[in-house]
Amino acid sequence: MSTVKRWFLGSTTEDVLSVSMVELLGPASWQKMYMNFESLREVLAASTNLLVRAGLNVHQADAIKSRPTKVEASKHLLTSKKIEIITVDSSDYPVLLKEINDPPLWLFCRGNKKVLKKVCLTVVGTRKPSSYALLAAEKLLPEALVKQLCLVSGLAYGVDKKIHQIALKFNSPTIAVLAGGLDSIYPAEHNLLAEQIVESGGLLITEYPPLSRPRPAKFPIRNRIIAGLSKVTVVLEAAIRSGSLTTAKSALDYNREVMAVPSEITRRDTDGTNFLIKQGATLLDDPAQLFEIYGFKTNKKLDNLDASARELLHLLVKGALSVDQIAQLTATAIPEILGILTELELLGKVFQSRPGFYQARKNA
Secondary structure (H helix, E strand, O other): OOOOOOOOOOOOHHHHHHHHOOOOOOHHHHHHHHHHOOOHHHHHHOOHHHHHHOOOOHHHHHHHHOOOOOOHHHHHHHHHOOOEEEEOOOOOOOHHHHOOOOOOOEEEEEEOHHHHHOOEEEEEOOOOOOHHHHHHHHHHOOHHHHOOOEEEEOOOOOHHHHHHHHHHHOOOOEEEEOOOOOOOOOOHHHHHHHHHHHHOOOEEEEOOOOOOOOOOOHHHHHHHHHHHOOOEEEEOOEOOOOHHHHHHHHHHHOOOEEEEOOOOOOOHHHEHHHHHHHOOOEEOOOHHHHHHHHOOOOOOOHHHOOHHHHHHHHHHHOOOEEHHHHHHHHOOOHHHHHHHHHHHHHOOOEEEEEOOEEEEOOOO
């Protein structure tokens, strides 16, 4: 998309509100308008025949010509709910989102729009996550990573909610992308979560105007924004036929990285991530992968160690010990100790100071 074009120059808030209410036009249709007209003002002044020649069907052209003209109620909600409009012309518009082939020409935003300039990571998943998925979210999104990113998700039940909560827990901003107007949060049970996101310096965004209610058809359209905001989309747990996989498909269409967390093979309702991996998505099982892909510094996976490994490493910092000595001090079975020691050796955390004796490295 052009970065020079001032397509909304001369347009008013009322103009943007009125065209955003025309539901017959989707992202592809608005791209045709953007490419074939010099400005939104030209679109609004064009005849039905001219609009059809630019790529719309007659019903769509008529919908623009008969668009709502009384937008006072929506305009009042912009003020009362502190909702801003960011157009694709604006310097506030996110750069990565502008690069996709069907970016929204306008965004309704509530909260701190400065987070649109931050490096983002999209994480999505099922609305009914297993305990495994929730634990995986905690494991893969440690504080050291989250504080360097803005987590993006869809404010839905389940995984989306968990992702926003992880960001809030670490005092990091998060972006929630909605499929309806910002005057009414969906699901309603997440009203408090939405307020917490705004109050903590995060952002709520949508391409739908106030008074627009979410419908099933809007969610796949919304999902392209979730994918478009980030260089990486992670699917945590999902069925093959799910909104999360439509988000992943959008990311692939935009030549973005898709990563998937392997699911339990005993649960066929969550095998969407395994399907993605079979199709070429990167298997994600270690936060170090995210540190690497974003070019962030990490502490050699120390944050990824479980409690047993941490305890053993702490013990070996004090001095070299044999496997038998470790077993006596920790009351742990020798096969388990050998497994932990192997992991710590591979991570470069411990070494054998002499045959059979293990010691922590100084920089461990």
